[in-house]
Amino acid sequence: MEQLKKTAEIIKQSKHLIAFTGAGISAESNIPTFRGKNGIWNKYNPKLLDITYFKNNSDLCWKHITDMFFSVIDKAYPNYAHYFLYELEQQNILKSIITQNIDNLHQKAGNKNIIEFHGNTRELICTKCKKKYNVKDFDLLKETPKCLCGSILKPDFVFFGENIPVDAYKKAINEINLCDVMLIIGTTGEIMPASILPYEAKNNGSLIIEINPEESNYTNKITDYFIKQKAVIASNKLKQFIL
Numbered sequence: 084m085e086q087l088k089k090t091a092e093i094i095k096q097s098k099h100l101i102a103f104t105g106a107g108i109s110a111e112s113n114i115p116t117f118r119g120k121n122g123i124w125n126k127y128n129p130k131l132l133d134i135t136y137f138k139n140n141s142d143l144c145w146k147h148i149t150d151m152f153f154s155v156i157d158k159a160y161p162n163y164a165h166y167f168l169y170e171l172e173q174q175n176i177l178k179s180i181i182t183q184n185i186d187n188l189h190q191k192a193g194n195k196n197i198i199e200f201h202g203n204t205r206e207l208i209c210t211k212c213k214k215k216y217n218v219k220d221f222d223l224l225k226e227t228p229k230c231l232c233g234s235i236l237k238p239d240f241v242f243f244g245e246n247i248p249v250d251a252y253k254k255a256i257n258e259i260n261l262c263d264v265m266l267i268i269g270t271t272g273e274i275m276p277a278s279i280l281p282y283e284a285k286n287n288g289s290l291i292i293e294i295n296p297e298e299s300n301y302t303n304k305i306t307d308y309f310i311k312q313k314a315v316i317a318s319n320k321l322k323q324f325i326l
């Protein structure tokens with residue numbers, strides 16, 4: 084309880100709090116995480132999201148990608164951890180969220196300043212001419228989506244072998260340079276270059292708060308305050324002392 088109170092106080096007193104989120108924040112919205120017992124990578128082969136493999140096997144990849152992401156995300160709703168971040172933004176305590184997630188749940192919760200480090204599932208992008216389309220214009224269960232130019236469309240999120248969107252990268256670095264407290268929720272910190280962002284924050288003198296029911300790659304290295312709880316429970320507890 085004392086540690087929670089102290090953590091809440093740090094959040095309240097922060098000058099530039101940013102959140103860094105991963106799949107764990109959406110686990111309680113019934114979106115599977117990537118790693119762990121029921122993780123996506125236990126069910127599907129990660130090469131389905133390898134850009135070269137995708138270009139050569141797009142029908143097969145699209146079938147699985149639709150099951151893995153689009154069918155699930157469509158039906159998902161934010162949980163209290165997402166709404167907690169919305170409330171913190173409303174109070175002008177939280178300045179931005181850098182998310183690795185492509186599930187749109189921070190947007191659905193109402194947050195405005197969201198940096199989607201790994202892209203999004205709202206749009207599709209042509210593998211050749213880079214034209215973008217709204218995903219709603221396609222029936223993904225029926226056909227592999229194609230561009231007007233005839234090439235295959237891919238989801239506008241980052242595949243293995245692709246770069247981080249330049250704009251998101253620049254904005255994230257800017258926020259990392261500004262932040263004095265970073266709140267990490269639900270990420271293992273396994274995937275580069277996203278995984279180095281908390282290290283950059285720490286190097287810049289930021290305090291690191293982490294919420295995760297399991298230890299991550301950050302916990303015993305850079306985390307100053309570790310709340311070993313699921314995101315919804317931790318958010319509800321912190322809320323009592325902040326909002």
Ligand code: APR
Binds near residue numbers: 107110116
């Ligand atoms: N609340 C908070 N954290 C949770 C919860 C929960 N209810 N349930 C699980 N977690 C934690 C797990 O303990 C784990 O540390 O969420 C984390 C999920 O880790 P990953 O599945 O590795 O997800 P993430 O870190 O977001 O993955 C990074 O990997 O494959 C890529 O591009 C994909 O963006 C993704 C990246």
